[in-house]
Amino acid sequence: MSIIELENITKSYENHVAVDDLSLQVPKGSIYGFIGPNGSGKTTTIRMIMNILYPDKGKILISGKEHTGSRYENIGYLPEERGLYRKMKVKELISFYGELKNMSKPGKETDYWIERFDLVKWAGKKVETLSKGMTQKVQFIITIISRPEIIILDEPFSGLDPVNTEIIREVILDLRNNGATVLFSTHDMAVAEKMCDFIFMIYKGRKVLDGTLENIQKKYGQDTIRIQTEGGIRVLEGVPGIEKTNDFGQTQEVRMSPGTDPQKILSIIMDKTRVTKYEIASPSLNDIFIRIARPEKEQDHE
Amino acid sequence: MNKALIIAKREYRAAVRTKGFIITILLLPLFMGGGLLVFTLFKDKVDTADKKIAVIDYSGQFREDLIASAESFNAATALNEKGQKTSPSYFFEFVDPDINDPESQKLDLSNRVRNKQLHAFVQIGKNVIHPQPDDDQSRIFYYAESSAIDNVRSWFSNIVNTKIREIRIVELGIDNERVKDLFYWVNAEAMGLVNIDTKTGKVSDARRTNELQTILVPYILLLLMFMMLMMSAVPLLTTVMEEKTERIAEVLLGSVTPWEFMTGKIIGSLGVSLTTSAIYVAGALFTLNRMNMSDLIPYDILPWFFVYMILDIIMIGSIMAALGAVCNDSKDAQAMQFPAMLPIILPLFLMMPIILNPLSNMAVGCSLFPLWTPMLMLLRQSTSVTIPLWQPVVGLIGVVLFTVLCVWAGARIFRSAIILQGKRPKFGTLMRYILKG
Numbered sequence: 001m002s003i004i005e006l007e008n009i010t011k012s013y014e015n016h017v018a019v020d021d022l023s024l025q026v027p028k029g030s031i032y033g034f035i036g037p038n039g040s041g042k043t044t045t046i047r048m049i050m051n052i053l054y055p056d057k058g059k060i061l062i063s064g065k066e067h068t069g070s071r072y073e074n075i076g077y078l079p080e081e082r083g084l085y086r087k088m089k090v091k092e093l094i095s096f097y098g099e100l101k102n103m104s105k106p107g108k109e110t111d112y113w114i115e116r117f118d119l120v121k122w123a124g125k126k127v128e129t130l131s132k133g134m135t136q137k138v139q140f141i142i143t144i145i146s147r148p149e150i151i152i153l154d155e156p157f158s159g160l161d162p163v164n165t166e167i168i169r170e171v172i173l174d175l176r177n178n179g180a181t182v183l184f185s186t187h188d189m190a191v192a193e194k195m196c197d198f199i200f201m202i203y204k205g206r207k208v209l210d211g212t213l214e215n216i217q218k219k220y221g222q223d224t225i226r227i228q229t230e231g232g233i234r235v236l237e238g239v240p241g242i243e244k245t246n247d248f249g250q251t252q253e254v255r256m257s258p259g260t261d262p263q264k265i266l267s268i269i270m271d272k273t274r275v276t277k278y279e280i281a282s283p284s285l286n287d288i289f290i291r292i293a294r295p296e297k298e299q300d301h302e
Numbered sequence: 303m304n305k306a307l308i309i310a311k312r313e314y315r316a317a318v319r320t321k322g323f324i325i326t327i328l329l330l331p332l333f334m335g336g337g338l339l340v341f342t343l344f345k346d347k348v349d350t351a352d353k354k355i356a357v358i359d360y361s362g363q364f365r366e367d368l369i370a371s372a373e374s375f376n377a378a379t380a381l382n383e384k385g386q387k388t389s390p391s392y393f394f395e396f397v398d399p400d401i402n403d404p405e406s407q408k409l410d411l412s413n414r415v416r417n418k419q420l421h422a423f424v425q426i427g428k429n430v431i432h433p434q435p436d437d438d439q440s441r442i443f444y445y446a447e448s449s450a451i452d453n454v455r456s457w458f459s460n461i462v463n464t465k466i467r468e469i470r471i472v473e474l475g476i477d478n479e480r481v482k483d484l485f486y487w488v489n490a491e492a493m494g495l496v497n498i499d500t501k502t503g504k505v506s507d508a509r510r511t512n513e514l515q516t517i518l519v520p521y522i523l524l525l526l527m528f529m530m531l532m533m534s535a536v537p538l539l540t541t542v543m544e545e546k547t548e549r550i551a552e553v554l555l556g557s558v559t560p561w562e563f564m565t566g567k568i569i570g571s572l573g574v575s576l577t578t579s580a581i582y583v584a585g586a587l588f589t590l591n592r593m594n595m596s597d598l599i600p601y602d603i604l605p606w607f608f609v610y611m612i613l614d615i616i617m618i619g620s621i622m623a624a625l626g627a628v629c630n631d632s633k634d635a636q637a638m639q640f641p642a643m644l645p646i647i648l649p650l651f652l653m654m655p656i657i658l659n660p661l662s663n664m665a666v667g668c669s670l671f672p673l674w675t676p677m678l679m680l681l682r683q684s685t686s687v688t689i690p691l692w693q694p695v696v697g698l699i700g701v702v703l704f705t706v707l708c709v710w711a712g713a714r715i716f717r718s719a720i721i722l723q724g725k726r727p728k729f730g731t732l733m734r735y736i737l738k739g
Contacts, residue, residue, distance in 0.1 A: 052555050052721060077556030083549035087316065099308045100557035142553070 002061075003028040003150060003181045004049060009058030011044055018044040019055070020205035026183055026198070031176055033196030034185035035285070037293045041205040042185045043080055046154050049183075050077050062150070072150070073102055078143040080154035080185070084135065086128035090119060093127060094141055101146035113141045117167065133164050140168055144175060151175060153184035157191060169195065189286035199285065201292065208292050217282035220291075224283045225254040225262055231273030239268050246287070251277070253287065305558045306566040313570025317534075318577065326533065327581055350387045353454060356395045356411050356423035360439060361430055364465055368394050371461045392454070395420070412445060422446035424458060431469050519600050520657050520684040522586075523607055524649070527677050530579055530611055531646050534571035535618035539642060542567065542626025542720075543635045551627075551720050560717035565709075568619040575615050579608070603684045606694065610676035610701070617673070617705040618646065620712030627719040634726050649677040660687045670697055672704035711736045 004026035011019040019041045026032045034042050047053040049060060051067060059066055062075070085093060091110055098106025114123050117137045122130060127138065136159065144151060151172070157165050172195070176182050186192050192199055193213055201209035209216050229235055233247045241260030246253040256262060262280050269275055283291070317323055359365060376391040400407040411423040425443045427433075433440030442462060444455045471481055499506040545551045554563055583604065590599055625642055629635045649668075656665040660682040669678035675697040682689050718735040719727060727735070 047721070050556060052552070075556070077553075079549065079552040079556065081549040082553050083545075084553070085312075085316070085550060086548075088312075096308070096312055097553075097557065100305055100554070102304075139553070143556075 001028050002026055003063055004183065005059075005061040005064075006045070006049070007059040007061070009045075009048060009055040009060060011041075011048060011053060011055050017205050019048070019202075021058070022202070022205070022207055023058075024200060024207065024210065026181060028181055029176065029179060030181055030197040031172070031195055032181070032183040033192040033199045034183065034202065035187070035189065035192055035199060035209075035289060036185075036202040037289075040202045042202055043154055045202065046077075046152055046183075046185065049152060050075065073146075074149040076101075076143040076146065076148035076151045078139060078151075078153045078156055080158070082139045084127045084138060084142075087126055089124055089126055090114070090130070090138055091123040094138065094145055097142035098145045101148070103146050106145060109145055109147070110141075113145065116171070117141060132159065133161060136160055137164065137167070140171070144171070147175070147178075147180070149180060151180050151182045151184075153182070155186060156184050157186060157188060165191075189284065189289055193285045201289065203292055209288070213285065216285070216288065220283045220288060222280050222282055223256050223258070224281050224287065225256065225265065226277070226279040226281055227252050227254060227269070227275065228277035229269060229273045229275050231269075235269055235272040239265055241265050253284070255283070255287070306562040306569060309554075309558065309563060309566025310569035310573060313567055314573040317570065317574045323574070323578075327578060350390050352391045352393060353421035354393045354395055354419070355454065355458070356397050356414070356420050357426065358397050358399050358407070358411075358423065359426045360399050360428035361426055362428075363431065363469065364426060364462055365396055367465045368458075368461060375457075392457075397423075408445070415446060422449070422452065422454060426462065430462070431466055516686050517657055519598060519603075520681045521653065523600070523603065523684050524653055524677055524681045526579060526582060527607070527611055527614065527680060528646065528650060530575040531614060531618055533578060534575040535615045535622055536639070536643060536646070538567060538571060538619050538622040539626040539629070539639055540632070540635050542623050542716075543629040543632070546627060546629070546720055547631055555721065560720055561713050563720070564620070564623050564713055564716045567623055568616055571619055572612060572615050575611065576608075579611060583607075600684050603680070606683055607680060609698070610680050613698075613701045613705050614676035617676075617701070617708045620705075620708040624712035624715035624719075627716045628727055628732065630723060630726055645673045646677075649674050649681075652678065653681060656681055657685055660685045660689065666693065669693070670700060672697075672700040675701045 002025035004024070006022055006024040009019060009022050010017065022041075022045065024045075034046070036042050044053060048055050049062075051060075051072065062072055088096070091114060094110045094113065095106045098110060103109065114120055117140075119134060119137060119141075122134060127135065130138065140156065143153065153172075156168060156172075160168065169191075172182055172184075196213070198211060199209060199213055199216060200207065227236075228251050233245065233252055236242060236245050236252060236254060241257050241264060242254050243257045244255040246255075254265070256265065266275070266278055357364070357368065372392040372394060379389045382388045397407070397411070408423075408425070411420065414420045415422060423445050425445070427437070427439035427441050429437055429440040430442060442459070444452070444458065446452050446455070449455060471478075476484070497506050498504070542551075545554070551563070558566070587599060590596055622642060625638050626635065629638060652664075652668055652674075655662070656668070656678060659665060665678070665682055668674055669682050670693065671678075679689075679694055679697040683694060715732055715735045
C-alpha cells in the first residue's frame with residue numbers, strides 16, 4: 001500500500017518547469033531515497049508533498065487522501081536549509097515544535113530524545129550556544145518529536161560528522177522498524193545504496209529512475225568491472241572493450257562496451273601486470289547517477 | 303487556530319521576556335516621573351545672582367518708581383522664611399542719555415553686559431507717555447544677551463507701564479476709585495457643553511475645561527497608539543524577514559500553515575501591545591486618581607482606544623508581515639521600512655491642526671481614511687469637542703473592512719513569498735500574489 005502518491009504533478013516557476021508530470025508511489029513502511037543533481041526538482045517535490053507549495057497540475061495523496069490548505073499532522077519534515085530560534089532554550093524549543101504537532105504533553109518525549117541524542121547538558125541552554133553538530137541534532141529531534149507516520153528529510157546528513165551521521169542513521173532505521181515511512185533526499189550515493197528500500201532519481205524535473213537498487217542495477221546489467229592491479233590505472237589504457245574508467249586510487253572501476261567478454265579484458269591486463277582483485281558487477285548507484293547526469297552537463301558546457 | 307495561538311504564545315513570551323521590553327515598559331513612566339522629579343528638584347533652584355540693570359531714561363519720569371519697585375521686590379521676595387535667598391535682587395543704575403553720540407553709549411553698555419558688569423540695559427524713549435507711530439522715542443528697548451526670554455524684561459515692562467498709566471490717569475483727572483473699576487478684567491472661562499446625566503436624567507453642570515484637557519489628553523492617547531504600533535506591528539517586518547532568511551520559516555511550515563504562522567505572529571504582537579498599553583493606562587489612572595486629577599481621565603474614550611488599537615495592530619501587522627515575507631535580507635527590510643511606516647507617521651503631522659479644529663473638513667476626511675481612522679478619529683474623539691456619532695461608527699466599520707482586506711491580501715502575499723529566495727518581487731508580482739494567490 002502506498003502512503004504517498006504523486007499523480008502527474010507539474011510545478012513551474014515563471015518560465016522554468018521545476019517538476020514535470022511526475023508520478024510516484026511510496027510504499028508504507030519503506031525508506032525511499034530521493035536522488036538527483038542540484039536544481040533537479042527534489043526540494044520542490046518535497047515541498048509539494050508537504051503542502052508548502054501547490055502543484056500547478058496533478059494530485060498528491062497522503063494515506064489515500066488529498067489534502068489542501070492544512071498541514072499534515074502525521075508528517076515530520078526536515079527542510080534542506082533549516083533554522084531555529086536562536087534565543088530559545090533547547091528543551092523549550094523542542095517542546096514548542098511538539099505542541100505544534102498537536103502533542104498535548106511533549107515534555108516526556110522531549111526528555112527521551114534529548115537523552116538519546118546526548119544533549120542533556122544542553123537542555124537548558126540557548127540554541128545560539130550549541131555547536132553546528134548539536135544544532136543539527138536538535139533540528140532532527142524537532143522533526144521526529146511526535147513520532148510521525150511519515151518522515152521527510154531533505155539532505156538530513158548534509159554537514160554532519162561520521163559520529164552524528166551514524167546516530168541519525170540509527171534513529172531513522174529504528175523509526176522505520178517501528179512502522180514509519182521515511183523519505184529522504186541525499187547526494188550521498190553510498191548512504192542511499194545502504195539505507196534505501198527504494199531509490200528515486202529526478203533529473204530536470206522528470207523521473208529518470210524509480211525502484212529498488214537491485215532492479216535499477218539490473219536495468220544496466222553487469223557491465224562494470226572492479227579491478228585492483230599492481231600497475232594501477234596505466235595498465236588499463238588502450239585495452240579494447242573498455243568504454244570508460246573511473247580511478248579510485250587503489251581500485252579502478254571499468255565500464256565495458258556492450259557485448260565485450262570480461263575474460264578477454266582480464267587476460268590482456270594479466271599480460272601487463274599482476275591482478276589482485278577482479279570483480280564483474282552491476283554499476284554502482286554513483287555510476288548510474290553520473291551516467292544520467294553527466295552527458296547533459298557536458299552538453300551544457302559546450 | 304490552536305497552532306496560531308501556540309505561535310502567538312511563543313512570540314509573546316519571546317517579546318516580554320526580553321530586557322528591551324522591561325526597559326520600554328519602565329522608560330515612559332520614568333521619563334514622565336523623571337521629568338516631574340527634575341521639575342520638583344529644580345523648581346526652587348532659580349538663579350539668585352543679583353542683577354544690575356542700567357537705564358537710559360530720555361523721559362526722566364521713571365527713576366523713583368523703578369527704585370521703589372526694586373526695593374519692594376527685593377524686600378518681599380529675596381529671602382524665604384529660613385532666611386535663604388530664593389530669587390535675585392534687582393538694582394538699577396541710571397545713566398544720563400548721551401544725546402551727541404547715543405550709539406557709542408549703547409556700545410559701551412553692551413560691552414559692560416558682555417563683561418557681566420551689567421545684566422541688561424534699557425532705553426526709555428522721551429515720548430513713551432504719549433507715543434507716536436514710527437517714533438523710536440515712543441518705545442522702550444531692552445538690551446540683554448537673552449532679551450527675548452529674559453524674565454526681567456516683563457517685570458521691568460510692568461513697572462514702566464503701570465507708571466505710564468498712572469501719569470495718563472492723573473492727566474485725565476479721573477478719581478482713583480473709579481480707576482480700579484475701569485481696569486477690572488473679566489476673563490471668559492473655558493467650559494465644556496452641558497449634558498443630561500444618564501443616571502439621574504437631570505441636566506448636569508458643564509465641565510470646566512483647560513488647555514491640559516484639550517491638548518494633552520488627545521496628544522497622549524495618539525502618542526500611546528503610535529508607540530504601540532511602533533512597538534509591536536512595525537517590528538513584524540524585520541522579525542518575519544529574519545525568520546525567512548534564517549530558514550526558520552520553512553521548519554515552521556512543516557507544522558503550520560502560512561496563515562497560522564502569520565496570524566500567530568500578529569496575535570503575539572497584539573498581546574504585547576495590550577499588555578504594555580494596559581500597564582500604561584492602569585498606571586496613568588492610578589497616578590491621576592492619587593493626584594486628584596481624575597477629571598482628566600477620558601473614561602468614555604478608553605474603550606475606543608483599545609478597539610482602535612487592536613484593529614490597527616492587526617491591520618498594520620498584516621501589512622508588515624507580508625512585506626517582511628517579501629524581503630530577502632536586512633537591506634531589503636531597511637529599504638521597505640520607511641515607506642511602510644509613512645501611513646503611521648503622517649497622522650502625527652496632522653495632530654495639531656486636528657486638535658485645534660476637530661470638526662474641519664480636513665479633520666473629518668482624514669479621520670475617515672481607514673488607515674488613519676484609528677489614530678485620527680481617536681484624536682478627534684478625545685478632544686473636548688463633540689463629534690457626530692455617525693463619524694466614529696462609519697470610521698469603525700471602515701477600519702474593520704479595511705483590516706479584513708489587509709489580512710486577506712497580506713496572507714496571500716505572505717503565503718506566496720515566505721519561502722521564495724532570490725530577487726525581491728516587484729509591485730506587479732505582489733499584485734499577482736494578491737489576486738491569484
